[in-house]
Amino acid sequence: MELSPVLLYGEAEGMVRSLQSFPLRDTGSGGWLKQHEYIEKLNMQAILNASAGQEEMIKDLLVTHGKVSSLIRELITVEIWKQKVFPVISQLQDFQPRSTFPLYMVIHHEATIINLLETILYHKDVCESAEDLVLDLIDYCHRKLTLLLSRCSAGEIAGQDRLLPSSASETSSLEELKLQAESLEFDVALKCLSVLRYITDHTDSLPLSITTRLLNTHNLPCVLVELLHSCPWSRRSKGQLQKFESGRWLSVPAEDQQKMTKLDGQVWISLYNLLLRPECQQKYNIDGFTRALISSHRDPHRSAAEPSGATAISQLFVSERTGAPKEGADLRAGSRSLGLHYQREFWEMEGDSEAPGEACVLPQ
Template sequence: MSSTVDHIMPMSCEELLYQFSKMDSVLMPTEIDLYIETMKPQRMKNIGNEQWLEWHQRVQKLNQQALVEASALKEEYVKESLVTYKRINILVHESILINIWKYKVLPLILKMEPRPESTFVAYSVLYHEAVCVALLELVMFHEYCCESLGDQSADLLDYLSGASARLLSVTYEPGELNENATEELYRQRNNLCFEIGIKALTIIRYLADSINRLPISILSKMYTTYDIPVLFTEILLKNPWNVDGKQYTGGKWKNADGSQVCQPEAQVWLTLRTLLLDPECQNYYNITDSRKSQLLKILPFMSHLLLDQMSPLIELKHWLCRLSVMENSGNSGKPFIIETSLEIKQGILKETGEKWKKIAETQRPVIFTKDKQALKDAANKLSEAYNTDLLEKLDISDKNTTCARCGKDSIQKCSRCKTSWYCSRVCQVEHWNQHKEYCKPVC
């Protein structure tokens, strides 16, 4: 059975665009200025508390407003304010912070609380990273936004390379009726990792297009530290956006025959073209035999169908053909570069002291709160930002609903038939053998 998380899952970007296309705005200019001017990097210990949920709500509204402005071709006030107040780096900070939390802290909390009654707050934390990355994707399209990051673009590139690399191991999985809360939360984490990885491909392309406006060390990191050309080649070969006749595009899986190049694949091809055809490539990128072998694996995929849809790739195909007959097209050395440190990531690790177990113990009662009133308050706080009817689905009203299995006060209902209520995940799963006889016909 589906838990609270599935009841409150926010809309995809595509659905938000459809809803907001009829709206003039989500926020007034004065609200945008207030939200952005008062943005501050959050601390690991505060994740999930009341103040943090307020912060999450604001970021979500800013993302929605940016979507409205981008889709309606309006003045991009959110973007301009983020640059004016120098707050883009905070979005990078938040993405890195939650990324660390979901791999270092969340697994420990789940060990302490393997059968949580509600995963609402935990999912909100995971979703926060996706919101920050979505907003970064919107604003980083503009070169001067990339430039405004300065040396902290090194932190962004480090984060994005890791996020995109996860596309090689993470697959998008639909929910199952018999999964427990821990399995569900890990599935939701992996699904969000997939969505974030797809967006990371686009942002890396923006960084590659703006490479001449970024610190010189970023160019070196793209070619050597993270080897983006080989990484993107491996992602192309993995083809994660095409699964079982469906293609991931516009934030959704759609039926496809494979003839059309989807947006994620196009971003990968264009990034490879930018990096490999850049005049600086021969100075920074030593094309060894192993790199050459990997890069040439994509040559058979450059069909007439692909080139008809993306004519700029003709130059890339010519480059690869020349590479195939060259013994060594790279430079054995590389320019001396003063490497920039990962200021944001190192700052977070220093602040936490990497005491993950202690942090998990402190956050356990916040992330998996058993306080029904606290859940209601959190749902009230986020219902408008998530643009979904949380109050009804979490039973925020004062009407009395009892668990279909044990008779206790309930906090969630079956997401299929929406008629049976349960007090906890345990009761919901244990009652399924009886409930399914009623639930399936109703659905």
């Protein structure tokens, strides 16, 4: 049964046309709240179109009217508000709001925008329409992922469950809001993984400054390998393995514990893109530390007799830099097969009927 649309085309176009970047001081104002409502509806319609395989009118409208950059500016503005404004007002002794819902809307605004960007950035024309603001989006995603890694290394429990009603009664409204903000921060960081993966898919059509920012400024391959080591989307609760899927923690049956999740797939495909695409190989200044870190990870989704994905990718990168053509050709064939393996698994999880080789051509 076909789902009814959230928005008609005319309504969606009017909302997209009205999108703008609000200054920090206007966050939470009447006009800002109206735009938040618009973005919520646009996000729901974009997800509905993408999941149903329909024409993605929200994506087309955002590109046509040049509003992707406005979304990125709004995303960064809300991030600044959360870091610089929210901690200050939450510590004021005389700040006792009757309702924290308006504050929650501001915090949730960031998750809504990153969710919308995750849905539409799959398409190359969206990345291209953002122009130089793709650099700011990469910086934003890098900040979120490094913060997630620092929390994991510090032993903090990432991705805590949403506050339950029973515990909410024992917590003040402001403290409850802080807990909700921490939980949303975890969700946003994992959305950034998908956003970065889609950007790496399109490096061949983006300015060279994008590739430089990904590889040499932030050294994202190392960040991705560290994420595979810490695996923050997996945890054990009461002896049961749980993985973070579709915005919630789900228990994993014993027979499915070695299966790759969507988040695993996003990381592996990003690594493949960053280390094996020709335009990335030419720009990446790999050193001994980076090579050792990338080669140290063992892919748990492959048997012991099969090579680690990161090891094969690293060996190929080094062989081509040192001019070993035969070894490089053999490794490229193996790594290309490995990349297709990850692509196929990811496409099957997404339920996409297109063949991976047709939908995302891997570099020769």
